[in-house]
Amino acid sequence: MFRPIIAICLAAAVTGVMLAAAPARAAQPYVGSAACQPCHAGEYEKFQKYSKKAKSWKSVATMAPKLTPEELRGCYECHVTGYGKGGFVDYATTPQFADVGCETCHGPGAAHADAGDPSLIGKPTMATCEGCHNESRVRSFGFKPLLHSGAH
Ligand code: HEC
Ligand code: HEC
Ligand code: HEC
Ligand code: HEC
Numbered sequence: 001m002f003r004p005i006i007a008i009c010l011a012a013a014v015t016g017v018m019l020a021a022a023p024a025r026a027a028q029p030y031v032g033s034a035a036c037q038p039c040h041a042g043e044y045e046k047f048q049k050y051s052k053k054a055k056s057w058k059s060v061a062t063m064a065p066k067l068t069p070e071e072l073r074g075c076y077e078c079h080v081t082g083y084g085k086g087g088f089v090d091y092a093t094t095p096q097f098a099d100v101g102c103e104t105c106h107g108p109g110a111a112h113a114d115a116g117d118p119s120l121i122g123k124p125t126m127a128t129c130e131g132c133h134n135e136s137r138v139r140s141f142g143f144k145p146l147l148h149s150g151a152h
Contacts, residue, residue, distance in 0.1 A: 028111035030087040032096035053100035
């Protein structure tokens, strides 16, 4: 199970991906999942405990020593929050965005987290998921990903 998934990820990373936009709302910054906790303790605790997304940085960090800087940046498309969109920059600068957090599905939430106004936060659609969970990527195996996944 482990190796094929890594190969898929590498294939996606090196071929480049376009993420489907998170739900559109008025422009507002990302704030990080911890900011959601005070008002949504239930969702937050379940998410941190059971979702693999909440540990998605670890998946990348484990493999990072084998990757070129370009390949590593490819991982950010799907394994962190808001890369290239005002969220994740790098681990040292923005550790609060280093996993796939609430805002990858709900969109940036700083204004909603300030005001607690439900009209300021989005709900995901299938298109939101497909930005990262996409069948076509599963087929795009290549030589280098297989090599990295441990063929030798
Ligand atoms: C200051 C409190 C507060 C914070 C912080 C907060 N929310 Fe909310 N949120 C609310 C309230 C109040 C509602 C409306 C009642 C409800 O659904 O619980 C709501 C509703 C929602 C909804 C449902 C919206 C709808 O259309 O029904 C989502 C999704 C949501 N919040 C996500 C988040 C996320 C993600 C964060 C962190 C970025 C966050 N919230 C931070 C108070 C907050
Ligand atoms: C920003 C990219 C991204 C988006 C958007 C996204 N996912 Fe994920 N998802 C991931 C990553 C990355 C993992 C694997 C994390 C790991 O194991 O390192 C994952 C894991 C999962 C898993 C595996 C089980 C688990 O406990 O996490 C499921 C199921 C899942 N996602 C469903 C969804 C659904 C449904 C949506 C849309 C509502 C969605 N995802 C949107 C990136 C994303
Ligand atoms: C196009 C989106 C995408 C890209 C790019 C991507 N991944 Fe993933 N990755 C996922 C998803 C989705 C999952 C969860 C698969 C599942 O559980 O269904 C995942 C899971 C993983 C896992 C967990 C495997 C397991 O068995 O638990 C590792 C490790 C991983 N990715 C590493 C990487 C690395 C390293 C990169 C960059 C070279 C990368 N990924 C790039 C989407 C992506
Ligand atoms: C994988 C995507 C995904 C992630 C990540 C995610 N959510 Fe959600 N969330 C959803 C979906 C799907 C719904 C249901 C939307 C609907 O009813 O149309 C939802 C609904 C909600 C609601 C509305 C009440 C409810 O339970 O239906 C709140 C509040 C909420 N999420 C908060 C959060 C918080 C806080 C986090 C992070 C700790 C988070 N979500 C992470 C997909 C996600």
